[in-house]
Amino acid sequence: MKRYRILFAAVAMQMCLGATYAWSIFVLPLKQTTGILQGTAQLPFSLFYFAFPATMIVTGVLLPRIGPRRCAVAGGLLFGGGWIMAAMGHFHFAFTIVGIGLVAGIGVGFAYIVPIATCVRWFPRQKGLVTGVAVAGFGGGAxxxxxxxxxxxxxxxxxPFNAFGVLGTIFLLLVALAGSLMENPPGSSAEVPQPIPVIALLKERSFAVLYLAMxxxxxxxxxxxxxxxxxxxDAGVQAGVRAVAAFALANAAGRITWGWIFDRGRSALILQANLLLQAGLLMLHGPILRSDSGLIAFAVLSGFNYGGILVLYASAAAERWGSERLGQIYGWLFSANIPAAAAPIVAGVAFDRMGSFTPVLWGIGGLMAAGALALGKGLRLDCPDEVNSDLNRSVKCNPTQTN
Structure with missing residues (x-):
């Protein structure tokens, strides 16, 4: 039963760590309280998604050496402490930017990969599903x-600043407690796999197309x-709150569902389908976003498709390079969050200047279509089982077929 207890703790951790997904709830109150513009209000969110993946690159190397428990507890203390620091934003908004954007982002960078890498080891035959369950809380908790x-x-x-302090205290306690339960299966804690050279990884076509698509x-x-x-x-306040909640719940459901699909289908086709569905939705946002119910529908569909992103690429990395190297590989792959973190600011600035999100959403939709095309031509996940124990073959596996 230990692995199910660890899985439950993993979900509890992620429910707290995903709090930044609820950021849009704070945007209007912050604008009203401080007088900042839409683009400025997105700075904590965007900085968070720079610090978070940048830290994961380091954590992927540290995790096999210091163990999951230390990584998770340290992350919980930093994450909760960052939100508490953000409560000082009533003195200057910079405290909120640094607290939630930088300190909490570093904290999640330490803690986020732990439940994924740990649970995949406890459930080696259900990589997609268990990854989806483990990180479902990251979306649903929002x-x-x-x-x-x-x-x-x-x-x-x-x-909003007082709310940051209350929530931060709760996050600090819960994540540290759940993180203290993280451990690897018996006999695996001493395994420290030889890392793949970064230059070799970055040159590999499969990694490049996964990075672009993600x-x-x-x-x-x-x-x-x-x-x-x-x-x-024209959405009312409550409609906006419901839309944020709908996105979060659909995000969580999408993680589990797409993970389940991954375990039962052809990997490259599943990743392509996920991107193309989201691209079509963004292209059609104009006709959909004409009522409160349309906003809710858009939130559900976009959240469901987005949920797959945080499961499919981790599962694909585990399938391509082996579960024991998932921390290192996914840390680098997850760094796609860094350039992607500019999207909310770009969208916010476009809205401030043009009064519309359409140009940005159409541009991103086109980029997703290009990513789907690249997956079809360059993704190789069909290497033999020996790839997991042979470092040279894990980098130079002969890609004769497309999965």
Whole structure:
């Protein structure tokens, strides 16, 4: 039963770590409180998605050496501490930018990969499904956070900065406690796989196309999620809150569903389908976003497709390079978040200047279509089983067929 206890703790951790997905709940109150513009209000969100993946590159190397428990607990302390620091934003908004954007981002960078890498080792035959379950909380937890934050600000009357302090205290305690339960299966804790040389990894075509496709999918999710309440300008306050919650819940459901699909289908085709579905939705956002119900539908569909991004690429990396190297490989692959983190700011600035998100959403949709095309031509996941134990073949496996 230990592996199910670890899986439960992993979901609990991720429910807290995904709180930044609820950022759009805070945008309007912050603008009203401080007088900042839409683009400026997205700085904590975008900095978070720079610090988070940049830290994961380091964590992927450290994790096999210091163990999952230390990584997870350290991440929890930093993440909760960053939100507490953000509460000082009433003195200057820079505290919020640094607290949630940098400190909390570093914290998630330490903690996020732990449940994925640990649970894949405990459930080696269900990589896609268990990855989806392990990170479902990262998306679904934002639904709880959005309602909790709305209650604290609207019903209780707290400022967004006071809400940051309350939530940060809860996050610090829960993530550190759940992280203390993380451990590898018996006999595997001493394994420290030889890392793949970074230059060789970056030169590999499969890595390059996965990186491009993941970047496009992340950019779409970030641009939509961070600006959700403004996508349909006539939406009421409660409709905006419901849309944020709907995106978060669909995100969680999408992670589990796409993970289940991955275990049962052809990997490259599944990744392509995910990108093309999201691209079509962005291209058609105009006819959809004409009512409160249209906003909710758009949030559900975009959240569901986006949820697949955070499962499919981790599962593909484990299939291509082996579960024991998932921390290192996914750390580099996840760095696609860094350029994608600019999407909310670009979308916000476009809205401030043109009053519309259409040019940005259409541009991202086109990029996703290009990513799907690249996957069809360059992704190779069909290397033999020996790839997991032979470093040279893991880099130079002969790609004679497309999976």
């Amino acid at each position: 639904a709880l956070v959005s309602h909790a934050a709305d209650t604290l600000m609207a019903a209780v009357g707290m400022s 970047f496009a999918g992340l950019a779409a999710g970030f641009a939509v999620n961070a600006n959700m309440k403004e996508l349909y300008g």
